[in-house]
Amino acid sequence: MDRGRLEAFSDGVFAVAITLLALNLFVGGPGHGSLLTQLADHWPAFVAFLISFFTIGVIWVNHHALMNNVATVDRTLLFANLVLLLFVVLIPFVTGTMAPYLTAGDQDAHVSMALFAAVFEGMGLSFAAMFAWTLGGEGRTVRPVPREAQVAAVLRFSPGVAAYLVAIAVSFVSAPAALAIVGLAAVYYIFERTPQSLAG
Amino acid sequence: MDRGRLEAFSDGVFAVAITLLALNLFVGGPGHGSLLTQLADHWPAFVAFLISFFTIGVIWVNHHALMNNVATVDRTLLFANLVLLLFVVLIPFVTGTMAPYLTAGDQDAHVSMALFAAVFEGMGLSFAAMFAWTLGGEGRTVRPVPREAQVAAVLRFSPGVAAYLVAIAVSFVSAPAALAIVGLAAVYYIFERTPQSLAG
Amino acid sequence: MDRGRLEAFSDGVFAVAITLLALNLFVGGPGHGSLLTQLADHWPAFVAFLISFFTIGVIWVNHHALMNNVATVDRTLLFANLVLLLFVVLIPFVTGTMAPYLTAGDQDAHVSMALFAAVFEGMGLSFAAMFAWTLGGEGRTVRPVPREAQVAAVLRFSPGVAAYLVAIAVSFVSAPAALAIVGLAAVYYIFERTPQSLAG
Amino acid sequence: MDRGRLEAFSDGVFAVAITLLALNLFVGGPGHGSLLTQLADHWPAFVAFLISFFTIGVIWVNHHALMNNVATVDRTLLFANLVLLLFVVLIPFVTGTMAPYLTAGDQDAHVSMALFAAVFEGMGLSFAAMFAWTLGGEGRTVRPVPREAQVAAVLRFSPGVAAYLVAIAVSFVSAPAALAIVGLAAVYYIFERTPQSLAG
Numbered sequence: 001m002d003r004g005r006l007e008a009f010s011d012g013v014f015a016v017a018i019t020l021l022a023l024n025l026f027v028g029g030p031g032h033g034s035l036l037t038q039l040a041d042h043w044p045a046f047v048a049f050l051i052s053f054f055t056i057g058v059i060w061v062n063h064h065a066l067m068n069n070v071a072t073v074d075r076t077l078l079f080a081n082l083v084l085l086l087f088v089v090l091i092p093f094v095t096g097t098m099a100p101y102l103t104a105g106d107q108d109a110h111v112s113m114a115l116f117a118a119v120f121e122g123m124g125l126s127f128a129a130m131f132a133w134t135l136g137g138e139g140r141t142v143r144p145v146p147r148e149a150q151v152a153a154v155l156r157f158s159p160g161v162a163a164y165l166v167a168i169a170v171s172f173v174s175a176p177a178a179l180a181i182v183g184l185a186a187v188y189y190i191f192e193r194t195p196q197s198l199a200g
Numbered sequence: 201m202d203r204g205r206l207e208a209f210s211d212g213v214f215a216v217a218i219t220l221l222a223l224n225l226f227v228g229g230p231g232h233g234s235l236l237t238q239l240a241d242h243w244p245a246f247v248a249f250l251i252s253f254f255t256i257g258v259i260w261v262n263h264h265a266l267m268n269n270v271a272t273v274d275r276t277l278l279f280a281n282l283v284l285l286l287f288v289v290l291i292p293f294v295t296g297t298m299a300p301y302l303t304a305g306d307q308d309a310h311v312s313m314a315l316f317a318a319v320f321e322g323m324g325l326s327f328a329a330m331f332a333w334t335l336g337g338e339g340r341t342v343r344p345v346p347r348e349a350q351v352a353a354v355l356r357f358s359p360g361v362a363a364y365l366v367a368i369a370v371s372f373v374s375a376p377a378a379l380a381i382v383g384l385a386a387v388y389y390i391f392e393r394t395p396q397s398l399a400g
Numbered sequence: 401m402d403r404g405r406l407e408a409f410s411d412g413v414f415a416v417a418i419t420l421l422a423l424n425l426f427v428g429g430p431g432h433g434s435l436l437t438q439l440a441d442h443w444p445a446f447v448a449f450l451i452s453f454f455t456i457g458v459i460w461v462n463h464h465a466l467m468n469n470v471a472t473v474d475r476t477l478l479f480a481n482l483v484l485l486l487f488v489v490l491i492p493f494v495t496g497t498m499a500p501y502l503t504a505g506d507q508d509a510h511v512s513m514a515l516f517a518a519v520f521e522g523m524g525l526s527f528a529a530m531f532a533w534t535l536g537g538e539g540r541t542v543r544p545v546p547r548e549a550q551v552a553a554v555l556r557f558s559p560g561v562a563a564y565l566v567a568i569a570v571s572f573v574s575a576p577a578a579l580a581i582v583g584l585a586a587v588y589y590i591f592e593r594t595p596q597s598l599a600g
Numbered sequence: 601m602d603r604g605r606l607e608a609f610s611d612g613v614f615a616v617a618i619t620l621l622a623l624n625l626f627v628g629g630p631g632h633g634s635l636l637t638q639l640a641d642h643w644p645a646f647v648a649f650l651i652s653f654f655t656i657g658v659i660w661v662n663h664h665a666l667m668n669n670v671a672t673v674d675r676t677l678l679f680a681n682l683v684l685l686l687f688v689v690l691i692p693f694v695t696g697t698m699a700p701y702l703t704a705g706d707q708d709a710h711v712s713m714a715l716f717a718a719v720f721e722g723m724g725l726s727f728a729a730m731f732a733w734t735l736g737g738e739g740r741t742v743r744p745v746p747r748e749a750q751v752a753a754v755l756r757f758s759p760g761v762a763a764y765l766v767a768i769a770v771s772f773v774s775a776p777a778a779l780a781i782v783g784l785a786a787v788y789y790i791f792e793r794t795p796q797s798l799a800g
Contacts (some may be wrong), residue, residue: 005207005264007605012215015612016416019620020219022689030700035708039715053689057682061675064605075261079390082257089222089253100230108235115239190679205407205464212415216616220419275461279590282457289422289453300430308435315439405607405664412615420619475661479790482657489622489653500630508635515639 006073006081007064013085014060017092021052024096044102048116051183052095056088058189059123066127069141070134080130087123094119102175113175117167120182124161131157156192160185206273206281207264213285214260217292221252224296244302248316251383252295256288258389259323266327269341270334280330287323294319302375313371313378320382321364328361356392360385406473406481407464413485414460417492421452424496444502448516451583452495456488458589459523466527469541470534477533484526487519494519502575513571513578520582521564528561556592560585606673606681607664613685614660617692621652624696644702648716651783652695656688658789659723666727669741670734680730687723694719702775713775717767720782724761731757756792760785 025045027038063084070077098112134140135150145153163185170178225245227238263284270277298312334340335350345353363385370378425445427438463484470477498512534540535550545553563585571578625645627638663684670677698712734740735750745753763785771778 002268005211008208008608009211009215009260011605011609012212012412012415012612013219015412015609016216016219016616018685019613019616019689019692020223022693023620025690025693026696029697030704030708035697035701035711039711050686053686054682057679057685060609061678061682068602078261079257082254082261085218085257086250086253089219090225092219093222093225096226097229097235101235104230108230111235111239202468205411208408209411209415209460212412212612212615213419215612216416216419220423278461279457282454285418285457286450286453289419290425292419293422293425296426297429297435301435304430308430311435311439402668405611408608409611409615409660412612413619416616416619420623478661479657482654485618485657486650486653489619490625492619493622493625496626497629497635501635504630508630511635511639 003067003070003073006078007067010063010067010081010085011060013088014056014063017088018053018056018060020092021049021056021095024092024099025049042099045096045099047179047183048095048099048102051179051186052091054186054190055120055123055182056091058186059084059088059127062127062189066131066134069143069145071140071142077130077133080126080133084123084126084130087119087126090119091123098175098179102179105175109175110172113171113178114168117164117171117178117182120185121161121164121168124164128157128161160189163188203267203270203273206278207267210263210267210281210285211260213288214256214263217288218253218256218260220292221249221256221295224292224299225249242299245296245299247383248295248299248302248379251379251386252291254386254390255320255323255382256291258386259284259288259327262327262389266331266334269343269345271340271342277330277333280326280333284323284326284330287319287326290319291323298375298379302379305375309375310372313375314368317364317367317371317378317382320385321361321368324361324364328357331357360389363388403467403470403473406478407467410463410467410481410485411460413488414456414463417488418453418456418460420492421449421456421495424492424499425449442499445496445499447583448495448499448502448579451579451586452491454586454590455520455523455582456491458586459484459488459527462527462589466531466534469543469545471540471542477530480526480530480533484523484530487523487526490519491523498575498579502579505575509575510572513575514568517564517567517571517578517582520585521561521568524561524564528557531557560589563588603667603670603673606678607667610663610667610681610685611660613688614656614663617688618653618656618660620692621649621656621695624692624699625649642699645696645699647783648695648699648702648779651779651786652691654786654790655720655723655782656691658786659684659688659727662727662789666731666734669743669745671740671742677730677733680726680733684723684726684730687719687726690719691723698775698779702779705775709775710772713771713778714768717764717771717778717782720785721761721764721768724764728757728761760789763788 025042027035027042029038032038094112094116098116101109101112103109131153135145163181167178167181167185170181225242227235227242229238232238294312294316298316301309301312303309331353335345363381367378367381367385370381425442427435427442429438432438494512494516498516501509501512503509531553535545563581567578567581567585570581625642627635627642629638632638694712694716698716701709701712703709731753735745763781767778767781767785770781
């Protein structure tokens with residue numbers, strides 16, 4: 001299989017998921033009190049939307065950087081990519097499920113935030129698996145990835161995967177604190193230059 | 201017509217359908233009892249989501265392998281492909297319709313599961329028709345598909361089409377058993393290497 | 401602008417619209433009576449879905465055949481294409497609005513069916529405008545379209561545009577009869593070979 | 601990163617957002633009074649749909665013209681593009697939120713319209729930032745953009761950005777007047793030939 005169609009399909013899934021995210025922002029509308037109050041009460045949905053939007057954006061950027069250096073697409077990579085997309089399509093669901101519970105401070109807040117962070121962790125691990133695959137055999141990359149670049153990529157990549165794991169644990173203490181961690185991971189990835197090193 | 205645009209359009213439909221699937225996962229949210237209980241009660245939706253997600257993923261992989269060896273796209277192939285996509289866009293509907301009935305054990309469970317399996321059967325048969333078309337005339341494939349490869353492809357392809365047919369029948373006895381058959385077909389296709397033989 | 405991106409964007413819109421169509425099929429689910437009864441009562445939604453699905457499919461095939469012979473994409477063609485896509489994105493809306501009124505036999509049935517047919521007429525006229533544009537200037541087509549091919553294309557194209565116009569009028573007498581006319585136009589276009597002549 | 605995948609992802613987002621817009625058009629359906637009355641009462645949704653549809657269409661055309669002259673895609677451009685897409689995916693939300701309040705004439709009308717216009721302003725500013733980036737360094741464009749073309753592009757581009765700013769202010773006086781301004785900006789961009797000058 002050529003890389004082009006895997007990218008086209010993945011881009012389609014990223015594009016649909018990132019656009020569906022915004023459907024979670026709708027408030028009750030006329031007859032549900034002042035619009036300003038409705039929007040203000042709905043602030044967790046807006047914060048969650050921004051974090052999920054930029055995280056999908058970051059993973060799309062990284063996905064491209066990774067695929068850019070892939071020489072051959074075999075069945076293993078296809079299905080690793082499919083698992084990555086599984087977590088991507090779950091993001092609108094976990095974002096929309098978590099937001100209304102964010103400030104409840106009870107078990108529901110903990111559970112919904114842990115579910116949210118777990119999907120991000122799954123996405124990060126799938127991406128790590130795809131990266132490991134590219135390094136795991138001769139001729140899988142267009143350009144060889146030098147040893148130091150591999151180490152650098154892993155060092156830069158790990159904080160995110162670790163952050164989501166910490167966020168799962170913190171979910172059971174404070175859902176807003178866990179969301180802040182996931183948000184910081186997105187900011188970290190926007191300014192971190194991992195993709196260049198992935199691309200060798 | 202060149203192959204590229206048929207693939208682009210099909211990839212778009214696959215991507216939208218696979219992403220919409222996750223919208224069936226939403227539970228009632230605040231005010232509908234403990235979130236853990238809501239999610240636990242909703243387990244058939246999660247199982248159905250996974251099975252439909254990976255089946256669409258498999259058919260996308262196979263679709264690519266098939267198209268990769270297609271030399272010319274004529275009107276017959278265009279409309280066979282459209283019929284395949286018809287069944288693909290029906291998957292979010294039949295998945296979302298079946299899940300809440302899965303464990304009811306009554307006629308509604310049987311009907312909704314038979315509908316679900318019938319759409320998968322339709323998808324399998326449309327794909328078989330596209331494969332048969334590629335073998336049905338001179339110059340339709342980029343590389344000739346040797347006789348043994350054709351036989352091998354049919355042998356490997358048939359279990360899925362047969363499994364969905366069995367699942368329709370089993371639906372009227374036990375909906376969960378029928379779902380398990382559809383799920384096993386997805387697992388079979390993930391590990392089966394049909395595409396390579398299709399691609400000649 | 402190169403043709404490729406206009407096609408990619410258009411294909412995206414066609415793919416999303418054709419997939420969203422199936423969301424109109426959902427019935428009430430558990431607690432709304434026997435599923436078989438729900439589905440049976442919902443038959444107009446299934447018929448309307450099939451007709452809209454294949455009509456979008458046909459227009460996608462014809463769109464490709466037309467664009468295939470376009471040499472340059474100017475601003476006029478871009479916006480004519482945008483008007484075509486406007487009618488395409490309206491199809492899930494008019495299909496979902498019309499279906500529940502189809503068998504009511506009252507003014508609501510007439511209005512909803514006329515709206516449905518009017519959107520199809522708008523789509524047909526936008527497509528005709530795009531076709532006329534390709535013939536309206538030197539160097540707009542990759543291959544020249546001979547006079548007879550032009551006449552043949554118009555002769556083959558007109559029945560559809562006329563059929564939708566008739567369907568609008570018939571809507572005010574019988575909504576099911578008007579739907580049948582729109583359905584017959586889809587069947588006509590599936591078997592009619594207009595695209596080849598469009599492509600010169 | 602090559603330009604192609606940034607365009608493919610962006611086109612996907614544009615296509616999904618423009619198609620989801622039409623979901624805001626649905627009325628109550630059977631049991632909510634005469635359909636004609638329902639549609640007539642819903643007129644702000646139709647006007648808002650048309651304005652948002654053509655504005656997304658225009659920004660898509662301009663996006664293409666801009667990207668067409670981009671020689672290299674770096675991380676800054678990637679994230680500027682992501683911010684543009686953020687505002688694009690917000691359009692179905694602000695369109696659907698604003699429409700039912702349009703004619704209320706109260707604070708809710710002002711707030712929802714200001715939100716609507718603010719998203720358009722954000723989209724315009726993100727696009728301006730992308731344009732500024734292309735001019736801000738050696739070798740960022742395929743063809744150099746001459747000084748006069750730059751000035752001309754800025755002069756032609758500014759009215760839109762200014763119009764959305766005025767629309768935000770006017771929202772607090774009259775929501776329909778603010779919507780008219782946003783609509784006029786769309787008409788202006790359809791007939792204005794900015795893209796050609798952007799493309800150098």
